Amino acid sequence: MAIVTLTTDLGYRDPYLGIVKANLYAKIKDITLVDLACDVRNNAISDAAFILKHSLTYFPKDTIHLVAVKLIVNNSQLNQNNKGIDNTRYLLTKYKDQYLICLDNGLISLIDEAFSEPVYQIYFDNKEQHQFFMKDVFVDIAAHLSQKKPIKDIAAVTDDYYKAFQFNSYKNEDQLRGKNIYTDDYGNVITNVTREDFEKARGKRNFSIILPGAVIEKISDTYDDVKFGEVLAMFNSFGLLEIAINGKSAYQMLHPRQIGKEFDFNLLIEFE
Known part of the structure; x- marks a missing residue:
């Protein structure tokens, strides 16, 4: 059985979240869905990172976390020494024996500023998939991982991804x-x-x-x-x-x- 969590700013008022779930049920036969946080406020990637960081330890090995929160980190978190945010690049990594699928917007470094696991950029050719990427890209990646297929078939290792600063005391x-x-x-x-x-x-x-x-x-x-x-x-x-x-x-x-x-x-x- 695959466990898939959803962290997103899609909210509950519109049909988008339900469509994503329907697509997951259609493509993964044996699945348990967990709404980790589906109404992340103000597109705040820092909120999404906080939620993921403090929830991961409660999930079993090979849980798949889909994180679809766009944009934006506080300006003071912008790291001028690396590339900027790119909401059209999709990343995949394995952290604490669990899969994390997200946008290239600083989430990974906000979860762990000392992050050292391999990060992969996901392959896809159809630009129309950008419009509803959680349904058209992330669901397919989750289905691939749920079948225990190799990451290398769908993504390539990259170190060129956006890193955001964490606030430290x-x-x-x-x-x-x-x-x-x-x-x-x-x-x-x-x-x-x-x-x-x-x-x-x-x-x-x-x-x-x-x-x-x-x-x-x-x-x-x-x-x-x-x-x-x-x-x-x-x-x-x-x-x-x-x-x-x-x-x-x-x-x-x-x-x-x-x-x-x-x-x-x-x-x-x-x-x-």
């Missing part, structure tokens, strides 16, 4: 600076500050997480550690620092702002 002696990298549908703000980075920077010192309109001085274990409507900070199941409000959306509490001259990160933790 920054620390000095008394501060740790981070950024909102994902906001879930509950309005919980997930940052790029890991538990490891936080504990290493903190040592045994007290800390203050400084937000617009609030200061947090303790780490909670659950959302219910505070009263309804109160703000909290916790390390989530991904090991990342999350800002939340019990029963409400915390999204408005973090917003882009200038911290110093070189960073536009929007989370500041001070130690003393």
Whole structure:
């Protein structure tokens, strides 16, 4: 049985997603489809990368992940040292024993900035397939892989693909600076500050997480550690620092702002 996941910005209102699924059912006899995220917001490839990165470990070997999210990364993520985004080039790779099919738009490097597995450019001749590539290209590739056929029959190795920068937390002696990298549908703000980075920077010192309109001085274990409507900070199941409000959306509490001259990160933790 083939397991195929879908991560896309097609959404659920229009017929496109259903057409893709129908084509998958038609071309792969024994298949389980998983909607990983089919309404990725604002064509945000960084959101798609976050979703894939933190979901892969839950899927078995040889799962096929179809990722059809076009365009766009934040301008500050553009890497001037390599080629630009090309939404008409399609890539295939195997990562953590699973297949990943995506556009040439930085997704691979956003999933893992140290990515070192072979990356393949997919062959196809019909330019009309660009119009609905998820149905006309990605489904055929998934069908090929589900039959355990060689990658070399449909793609060639390439190192000429777009690489985007990841946002990393920054620390000095008394501060740790981070950024909102994902906001879930509950309005919980997930940052790029890991538990490891936080504990290493903190040592045994007290800390203050400084937000617009609030200061947090303790780490909670659950959302219910505070009263309804109160703000909290916790390390989530991904090991990342999350800002939340019990029963409400915390999204408005973090917003882009200038911290110093070189960073536009929007989370500041001070130690003393």
